[in-house]
Amino acid sequence: MFKGNRNEVEQSYKLFEGERGLVLTGMIGFLLSAGIALYINFQGPIKAPEGNLKDAFSFNAAIGMFMLSMAAILPLTRFKAGKRKAVRWSFIIASLYSFTIETVQNFRGISPRFTREGTVVDMVAGMLFGVVSLVLVFLAIVLTIHFLRMKRPFERPLLIMGIRYAFLSVLAANFAGLWMIVLQDRLTGDGGNVIVLHGVGFHALQTLILPAWLLEKAQVRDRVKKRLIHYGGIAWMLSILLIGIQTALGRTVFELTTLPILGILSLLVWFGMLIIAYVFWIKQRKANLLTSNQLPLMKGK
DSSP states (O other), rough: OOOOOHHHHOOOOOTTTTTTHHHHHHHHHHHHHHHHHHHHHHHOOTTTTTEEEEHHHHHHHHHHHHHHHHHHGGGGOOOOHHHHHHHHHHHHHHHHHHHHHHHHHHHHHHHHHSSSEEEEEEEEOOOOOHHHHHHHHHHHHHOOOOOOOOSSSSSSSHHHHHHHHHHHHHHHHHHHHHHHHHSSSSSTTEEEEEHHHHHHHHOOOOOOOOHHHHHHHHHHOOHHHHHHHHHHHEEEEHHHHHHHHHHHTTTTTSSHHHHHHHHHHHHHHHHHHHHHHHHHHHHHHHHHHHHHHHHHHHHHH
C-alpha cells in the first residue's frame, strides 16, 4: 500500500514563496479582528444606528484568512512575474480598502454596504465596496479558470487537485456574495442566511487544500491519494449544494430537516477523508523520525 511517487513528493514551487505582501495583508486582518474582539469585550458590539462590530470582527478575520490562502496558492500558478504582481496587488489593494470601510463604518454606526442612515458619501463608499467585491470575484474566477486549464506535467499535482475543488467552492461563495448584493441583505425568506453559504464556500481554501498537502508527504499509492482527495472534494461540494438549496428555500441550515442532515453527512464524509490523510501523514512522520534516528547508529557501526 505504501508506495512513493517521486514526482508528487518533489516540491519545485513552495507555498507562500515570494508573497510577503499578501501574508502581511492577511496578518493585518487578524490584528484588526483581535483589536475589535478586545473592544467588544469591554464596550459591546452594537454601534447605533446600524453598526455591528461582530460583523467587522468576522469579516476582517475571513479576509485575512483568504489573503493567507492566496499567498500560499499564488506561487503554484506559474504566472509570469508581471501577471503575478498584478494579481497580488489587486488582492492587496482590494483587501486594504475592505478592511478600512468595514471597520471604520461599523465603528461609526454605519452599515458599510447597505446604509439607510448614512450620508451620500457613505452610500458612495458602500457602492465602491460592492465594486471591490466584484474585483475579488473576478480574480477568483481568473484563478479558477487558470487552475482548471493547467495541463500536465505540473508540479505538486495533489495540491493542484485540491486547489481545483477549492476554487469551485469559492465560485459558489462568490455567487452567494452577488446574491447578497442583489438582496441588499444577507437574510432571505423566513430563516435563510446567505452568509453561511458564503463563508462555508470560502473555507474550502483551507479544508480542501489541507488533505492534499498532508497526502503529498505520505508514502501511499497515488490512486489512494487521488481517491481520498476526490471523495473529500465531492462531499464538500455536495454540502455546498445542499446549503445553497436550503438557503434558496428561505430556511435556516441549522434545522434538523432532510437537506441540512444530508449536508452534515456530506461534511462528515469530507472530515473522514481529512482524518485518513492525517493518519497517513503521522505514519510517514514517524517513519521519517525512525529513519533519521537509525542513521547515526548505522554510521557508528
